Amino acid sequence: MTIQGWGLILAFVAVLLLIAKPIGLWLFALYEGRRTPLHVVLGPVERGFYRLSGIDPAQEQGWRRYAVHMLLFNLALLLLTYALLRLQGLLPLNPLGHAGIGADGAFNTAISFTTNTNWQWYSGEAAMSNLSQMLALTIQNFLSAATGIALAFALFRGFARRQAPAGGAIGIGNFWADVTRVTLYLLLPVCVVYALFLIASGVPQTLAGSVDLTTLEGARQTLGLGPVASQEAIKMLGTNGGGFFNANSAHPFENPDALTNFVQMLSIFSIGVGLTYTFGKAVDDTRQGWAILAAMMLLFVAGVGVTYWQEAAGNPVLAQLGVAGGNMEGKEVRFGIAASALFSVVTTAASCGAVNAMHDSFTPLGGMIPLLNIQLGEVVIGGVGAGIYGFLLFAILAVFVAGLMVGRTPEYVGKKIEAREVKLAVLAIAVLPLVILGGTALSAVTGAGLAGPLNKGPHGFSEMLYGFASAVGNNGSAFAGLSAGTPWYNGLLGVAMWIGRFFVIVPMLAIAGSLAAKRHTPAGAGSFPTTGGLWVGLLVGIVLVLGGLTFLPSLALGPIADHLAMIRGQLS
Amino acid sequence: MGKDFTSALRPAIVMALLFAALLGIAYPLAMTGIGQALFPAQANGSLIEQDGRVIGSSVVGQAFTSDRYFQTRPSAAGEGYDGLASGGSNLGPASQTLADRVAADVEGRRAEGVSGPIPADLVTASASGLDPDLSPEAARAQVVRVARVRGLPEAQVEALVAAAVERPLLGEPHVNVLALNRALDASGTR
Numbered sequence: 001m002t003i004q005g006w007g008l009i010l011a012f013v014a015v016l017l018l019i020a021k022p023i024g025l026w027l028f029a030l031y032e033g034r035r036t037p038l039h040v041v042l043g044p045v046e047r048g049f050y051r052l053s054g055i056d057p058a059q060e061q062g063w064r065r066y067a068v069h070m071l072l073f074n075l076a077l078l079l080l081t082y083a084l085l086r087l088q089g090l091l092p093l094n095p096l097g098h099a100g101i102g103a104d105g106a107f108n109t110a111i112s113f114t115t116n117t118n119w120q121w122y123s124g125e126a127a128m129s130n131l132s133q134m135l136a137l138t139i140q141n142f143l144s145a146a147t148g149i150a151l152a153f154a155l156f157r158g159f160a161r162r163q164a165p166a167g168g169a170i171g172i173g174n175f176w177a178d179v180t181r182v183t184l185y186l187l188l189p190v191c192v193v194y195a196l197f198l199i200a201s202g203v204p205q206t207l208a209g210s211v212d213l214t215t216l217e218g219a220r221q222t223l224g225l226g227p228v229a230s231q232e233a234i235k236m237l238g239t240n241g242g243g244f245f246n247a248n249s250a251h252p253f254e255n256p257d258a259l260t261n262f263v264q265m266l267s268i269f270s271i272g273v274g275l276t277y278t279f280g281k282a283v284d285d286t287r288q289g290w291a292i293l294a295a296m297m298l299l300f301v302a303g304v305g306v307t308y309w310q311e312a313a314g315n316p317v318l319a320q321l322g323v324a325g326g327n328m329e330g331k332e333v334r335f336g337i338a339a340s341a342l343f344s345v346v347t348t349a350a351s352c353g354a355v356n357a358m359h360d361s362f363t364p365l366g367g368m369i370p371l372l373n374i375q376l377g378e379v380v381i382g383g384v385g386a387g388i389y390g391f392l393l394f395a396i397l398a399v400f401v402a403g404l405m406v407g408r409t410p411e412y413v414g415k416k417i418e419a420r421e422v423k424l425a426v427l428a429i430a431v432l433p434l435v436i437l438g439g440t441a442l443s444a445v446t447g448a449g450l451a452g453p454l455n456k457g458p459h460g461f462s463e464m465l466y467g468f469a470s471a472v473g474n475n476g477s478a479f480a481g482l483s484a485g486t487p488w489y490n491g492l493l494g495v496a497m498w499i500g501r502f503f504v505i506v507p508m509l510a511i512a513g514s515l516a517a518k519r520h521t522p523a524g525a526g527s528f529p530t531t532g533g534l535w536v537g538l539l540v541g542i543v544l545v546l547g548g549l550t551f552l553p554s555l556a557l558g559p560i561a562d563h564l565a566m567i568r569g570q571l572s
Numbered sequence: 573m574g575k576d577f578t579s580a581l582r583p584a585i586v587m588a589l590l591f592a593a594l595l596g597i598a599y600p601l602a603m604t605g606i607g608q609a610l611f612p613a614q615a616n617g618s619l620i621e622q623d624g625r626v627i628g629s630s631v632v633g634q635a636f637t638s639d640r641y642f643q644t645r646p647s648a649a650g651e652g653y654d655g656l657a658s659g660g661s662n663l664g665p666a667s668q669t670l671a672d673r674v675a676a677d678v679e680g681r682r683a684e685g686v687s688g689p690i691p692a693d694l695v696t697a698s699a700s701g702l703d704p705d706l707s708p709e710a711a712r713a714q715v716v717r718v719a720r721v722r723g724l725p726e727a728q729v730e731a732l733v734a735a736a737v738e739r740p741l742l743g744e745p746h747v748n749v750l751a752l753n754r755a756l757d758a759s760g761t762r
Contacts, residue, residue, distance in 0.1 A: 008742060045594075053586035068576040072584040080588055125656050135596035142595045176583055183591070188599065195603045196610070202631045205607035205615045210656065213619070213626040215634040216753055217641065223632055223655035225617050230603040247649075247658035250699030252631040253617070258743020314692065315665045321678050324689030329670065329696040330660040333645070333705040336744030340699075357699045358660035361670075459664035481662035562666060571668040 001312045005338030008262075009304055012342060013297065015266060016273050020293060023270055024277025030181045031153050031278055033057075042184045049180055057180075060171025063513025066154055067506055069175045070147060074114050074502075077143060082110040084136040094129035095209025096224075101127065108490035113140035115501035116148055116383060118235070118242030118353055118476035119493060121485040125224035125245050130207055133244060138231045142187055143179065145238025145271075148385025149186075150178035151505055152275055155389045156282040158512030159413050162520045170516045172509070186271075187237060194233035194267065202256035203229040228253055236267040239383040241353030241476045249343070249356040250332055261335055261356060265343055268352045272381040275388045283413040287531040292391060295539040299380045300349050303369045308341040310366035316567055330361030341366065348373035351383030353476025360455070360463065360479040364566055367479070368559035371466050374473040376547035377432055383474065389508050391543075393425045395530070396511070398542040402528045412530055414520045421511050428507040432472055433550040435496050439468040440554065448488035454481030457572030458565060462558035467493065472500035620750070628750050633704035639684075639721045641753045642706065642714050642733075645693055646677060649701025661697040684717045705746035708737045718756070732756055 029036055039046075050057055061069065084091070085106040089099045101109065105121060112119045113136070122128070128137070154172040161170055199205045204225045212222050228244045232254055235242060249255040249264055273293060280289025312326040326337040335343070340357035347354050348370035359367050373380060379391040395412060400422045403410030410417040443449025443464045452467075453460030463479040470477055471493040478484070484493065529535060565572065607615040618630045628634050635653040636644045650657035663670035677695040691709040711733045719726040736752040739745045 011742075049587065049590050052590060053583040055583050055587075065576045065579070069580040069583065072577070072580040073587060076584045076588040080592065123657065123659070125658065134600040135592060138600060139592050139596040143591060176587065179587075183595070188595070191599070192603070196606065199603075199607040199611045199615050202614045202618045204617050205604050206617075207604060208616070211617055211619065211626065213628060215636075216627055216750065216757070217634075217636060217638055219635060221628070221634055221653065221655050223617055223629060224658075227600045227604055229607060229615075230600040245658050245700075247660070247700035247702070250660070251658050252629075252633070252700060252702055252704055256618075256631045258740040262742045317666060317671050318674050318692070318696075321671070321675050322682075322690050323674065323678065323692050323695055325692035327665065327696075328692040329663065329665070330699045331693075331696075332698050332700060332703050333693050333707055333710075333746045334703075334740075334743055339743065355699070358662055360662040360664060361660060363665050454662055455664040455667055457666070459666060462664075479662070480659070481664070562664065566666040571666050571671055 001308060002338065005308060005312070008338050009308070009342055012262070012265060013301065016269055019270055020273040020277050023274030024281065024289070026186065027149070027271070027274050027278040028281045030185055031156065031282060033177060033181065036185050038185045038189060046180055046184055050176070053176070055176045057174055057177035059174055061174055062171050063154070063509045066172055066175050067509045070151070070505070071502065073175070073179070074147065077140060078110050078114045081113060081136045081140060082106050085109060085132055088129050088132050091129065091131050093131035093134070093207065095207070096129070098127055098129050104487045104490040105485065108494040111494045111497050112476065113137055113240070113242060114144055115474050115497045116144035116238070116240055116351060116386065117471060117474040117497045117501070118240045119471055119478070119497065120242055120476070121490055123246035124243055130209065130226050133231055134227055137242060138234060141231065141234040141238050141240040141242070142183055145187060145234070145240065145384045146179045146182040148383055149182045149271065149275070150175055150385070151508065152385035152388050153178050155392060155508060155512045156279055158515035159415055160282045160284070161516040172512045172516050187234065190237055191230070191233040194237065195229040197263070198229040198232055198260060201260045202253070203232055203260070204253055205229040235354060236264045236352070237271065239268055239272070239350045239352040241347060243354065249354045250358070255356055257334060258339065261339055261343065264354070265346045268346050268350045268354070269381050271384040272350055272387045275385065279388060285413065288413055291531045291536055292388070292395070292539070295536045296380045296391065298536070298540055299543065300345065303349065303373060303380070304342055304345045307345050307362070307366045307369040308338060310363045311337050311341045313363070315363060317569060317571065320569070327361070327363050327366070330358030332356065344370045345373065347477055348475060349378065349380035349382070351378040351386055351474050353470065355477050358480060359466070359477060360481045364459070364559040364562035367462070368555060370477065371462070371469060371559065372548065372551070372555065374469040374475045375432070375436065375551045376543055377429065378473050378475060379543060379547070386474065390504070393428055393508065394543050394546070395539060396421055396425045397429070397546060398538050399528060399530065401542060402538060406528065408526055408528065411521065411527055414522060415515050415518050416521065420514050424507040424511045428504045429546065431499060431503045435472045435499050436465070436468045437554060439492055439496055440465045443468070443492070446488070448486065451486065452482045452484060452489055454483065458558055458561035459572070462562060465554055465558050468496060471496040474501050630748070630750070631704060633702045634750060636749060636753060639717055641756065642711055642718060642749050644749050645703050645706065646673070646695065646697045647701040648697045653702060655702065658700045658702055660699045660701065681713070686713045704748055704750065706749055708733065708745050708747055711736070711747045711752065724759070728759070729756070732759065
């Protein structure tokens with residue numbers, strides 16, 4: 001570990017803390033449906049969209065209606081993506097002549113991009129036409145992100161609603177208004193500027209498919225090109241993570257230098273940290289938002305510390321052969337150990353899944369942190385929207401546990417937490433271990449499952465475990481040695497991604513609806529304070545115990561066994 | 573529930589199509605137009621021309637295997653530096669295959685006369701398989717060989733390496749191998 005390495009990490013955290021409030025305020029304006037300066041240009045587009053689709057954006061929706069509209073919208077996008085991928089060979093903008101994607105592959109990819117997972121069984125430059133990258137995948141990057149933020153808004157409203165509006169039932173907002181505003185007034189304008197920055201830094205943006213060249217040594221080389229920058233921008237900002245190229249943000253055309261790398265890491269977290277502040281504003285107590293951000297940051301910095309330490313310590317097996325320095329297998333020189341370790345923890349703390357280094361080749365414990373981050377439910381900052389609503393589910397359980405300990409009725413930001421909310425929160429949180437461990441176990445005892453891993457021994461098990469965690473957690477990064485482009489993995493992981501997204505969302509919306517209907521009770525002398533150090537400690541504890549303990553046995557079989565093998569020099 | 577469902581049909585379909593047109597067609601095409609107008613070199617891959625033909629990209633790595641050049645890192649992209657098959661080896665740290673590969677590469681470097689610890693990046697495969705860079709140490713470790721094969725004084729080759737080291741504010745010091753090798757060719761000893 002070096003001073004510069006820690007300097008980079010501290011600079012990153014400092015910038016995050018600085019941008020949380022301004023971004024949070026912007027998001028709060030969208031949450032409230034306020035006019036922004038961008039309305040001058042994009043207001044007519046917003047109104048046009050509502051008119052053509054017959055939407056009244058001011059109409060409040062109850063949680064069921066909100067959920068059904070959200071689900072049908074996502075289903076329509078899913079079908080559109082599936083059709084475009086299947087028909088790719090017949091459609092234009094296909095300079096490299098890629099054939100249509102097979103049924104299981106298209107099924108997997110359509111779900112993957114709809115659920116904000118962006119798990120990729122395929123290699124972008126070898127499978128996807130420019131039209132597919134733009135029309136099938138880029139739009140999903142925007143809209144799965146916008147859906148996530150909309151859902152976070154809905155939950156915020158559940159906590160924030162004080163009384164029923166005159167003459168109507170209590171709603172949790174309007175899904176269409178949320179999605180449209182977030183897309184038009186946040187994601188799209190930021191991406192236009194962001195994509196230009198990327199192009200200026202060396203990320204291609206062209207409709208050409210490739211360029212042939214003759215190297216200095218006289219060999220032929222063909223470089224894949226395409227409309228990379230426009231997709232790269234939303235891939236990071238929307239915590240999607242699906243790379244234009246197979247190597248993702250390790251590819252020099254996606255992430256050419258240290259500055260683009262820093263901006264990419266920031267953009268993964270920017271909306272997530274902003275939403276913690278927005279939550280505080282929504283419930284009229286910004287300390288609530290800062291308390292959540294503090295708990296997240298504690299978990300984040302601890303994770304970065306472990307991964308950086310392990311990667312910098314390097315691989316003893318290679319040291320024995322006379323190799324000096326940290327673990328550089330699967331890492332790029334321009335990023336080095338620190339920026340690779342940091343990126344890996346950022347991308348898995350959020351549900352991004354972009355990678356600038358190959359997690360599969362990390363040291364066992366260095367790679368365990370990204371895996372654990374995903375298993376915790378990606379609530380450390382988390383994916384856009386998904387992170388904060390996931391974390392609020394943990395907060396509900398934390399006040400419940402605190403209430404049990406001191407014998408008081410639990411309440412959180414003025415709303416009583418009762419049996420219904422706790423049951424729904426447990427339901428949403430239990431989905432994760434059930435499908436991750438179930439899918440891994442199934443794959444570990446079937447021929448089709450065991451055909452997947454590249455590495456042998458405990459590391460092969462880690463590849464399967466990481467794959468299912470990544471799918472259910474809607475992360476999308478991989479221990480990429482796993483050959484996942486088979487009907488077994490395409491099918492199983494496709495289902496896992498769908499369950500991991502919507503089986504969390506629907507209970508969460510039900511909680512939002514139930515909370516919205518409750519009266520707001522101001523905090524009294526008997527309320528458990530949900531700001532301050534004690535609360536932050538309790539939150540961290542609940543996330544680690546509930547989220548982490550479930551997975552300890554699986555980690556012992558994978559990364560921990562792998563670590564012991566590595567330090568004893570037992571190769572497999 | 574049924575009423576929720578029917579009320580959602582039209583907005584779901586129409587909104588999906590409208591957003592597809594805006595985000596999937598208008599946005600990427602607009603960015604392509606603006607990018608090509610403002611930054612044509614970068615938007616087309618930062619290509620480098622020499623004597624009228626394209627010899628590489630300033631951001632993407634290419635294979636250098638001959639002893640006359642500074643060699644690039646091992647690559648797991650296709651047969652090596654395949655620009656249509658980016659990726660890493662994905663070998664785990666306790667993999668026998670990895671240990672064997674590194675051992676063979678270390679032996680090769682020792683045969684060239686590299687003594688002392690081997691810089692890690694020189695014998696490990698990058699994440700993309702298209703890494704354009706070497707660490708300054710990995711470049712310096714090749715100075716003796718390059719100078720010998722080209723019949724140049726070591727100090728002169730050493731100076732070329734020193735001049736090629738980039739030290740970005742937020743990143744690691746590194747040497748772009750294509751730029752270094754072009755400087756080497758330009759130093760008059762082809």
